[in-house]
Amino acid sequence: MKVRNDIKEFISTIPNNVTLVAATKYVDAVEMKTLFANGVTNFGENRVDAFLNKYDALKDLEITWHFIGHLQRNKAKEVINKIDYLHSLDSLKLADEIEKYRSTPLNTFVEVSINLEESKNGVPYYQTEEFIKSLLKYKKINLVGLMMMTIKESEDKESQFAKLVELKKKIETNLNIKIPYLSMGMSEDYFDAIKEGATHIRLGRILFNE
Numbered sequence: 678m679k680v681r682n683d684i685k686e687f688i689s690t691i692p693n694n695v696t697l698v699a700a701t702k703y704v705d706a707v708e709m710k711t712l713f714a715n716g717v718t719n720f721g722e723n724r725v726d727a728f729l730n731k732y733d734a735l736k737d738l739e740i741t742w743h744f745i746g747h748l749q750r751n752k753a754k755e756v757i758n759k760i761d762y763l764h765s766l767d768s769l770k771l772a773d774e775i776e777k778y779r780s781t782p783l784n785t786f787v788e789v790s791i792n793l794e795e796s797k798n799g800v801p802y803y804q805t806e807e808f809i810k811s812l813l814k815y816k817k818i819n820l821v822g823l824m825m826m827t828i829k830e831s832e833d834k835e836s837q838f839a840k841l842v843e844l845k846k847k848i849e850t851n852l853n854i855k856i857p858y859l860s861m862g863m864s865e866d867y868f869d870a871i872k873e874g875a876t877h878i879r880l881g882r883i884l885f886n887e
């Protein structure tokens with residue numbers, strides 16, 4: 678896949694207060710340079726090996742690196758000091774690895790499973806408050822937001838996003854904390870996600886064409 682020709686115009690349609698994280702699993706470092714040249718500075722990878730290759734290939738560019746995929750505990754220490762944001766924290770075992778190996782507090786989103794029956798990753802939404810409560814004692818975890826994926830088949834994406842917004846408010850009130858960000862919305866549903874309050878959208882396919 679290649680970066681779409683009208684990428685500049687496409688980017689200009691995204692509201693300024695929303696961070697576009699380019700999901701780059703479909704492309705190589707060359708295409709990522711093209712994205713960068715067009716003003717995209719936030720990149721999200723979802724596999725450790727691909728991330729490490731691209732990180733090395735692009736180390737001369739001032740990229741903000743996001744890890745957006747499931748991160749296996751045994752691979753965490755390879756990436757944990759190279760990324761700026763983790764979108765997929767979903768276990769205390771992974772949090773323990775971060776606590777052990779990360780040098781400075783890591784900006785972290787907790788991945789929430791809003792649709793329990795379909796998604797295998799993420800903290801079940803009804804356990805998220807407990808989970809976050811446990812995280813508060815970790816010095817190397819700077820909780821910045823909640824992240825979710827929608828169910829592809831479902832028509833009603835808006836109510837799935839709204840559920841995460843509600844959960845965020847409830848946790849903020851009950852734990853008396855501030856959770857500034859919401860990472861939600863992909864190529865097919867980012868428009869609804871923005872409408873519901875996404876601060877970070879993770880876009881892949883829509884940035885590229887064959």
Ligand SMILES: *Cc1c(COP(=O)(O)O)cnc(C)c1O
Binds near residue numbers: 864883
């Ligand atoms: C690939 C990926 C995306 C982007 O998906 P598209 O449908 O291609 O926009 C977003 N989030 C995660 C975690 C991904 O792996």
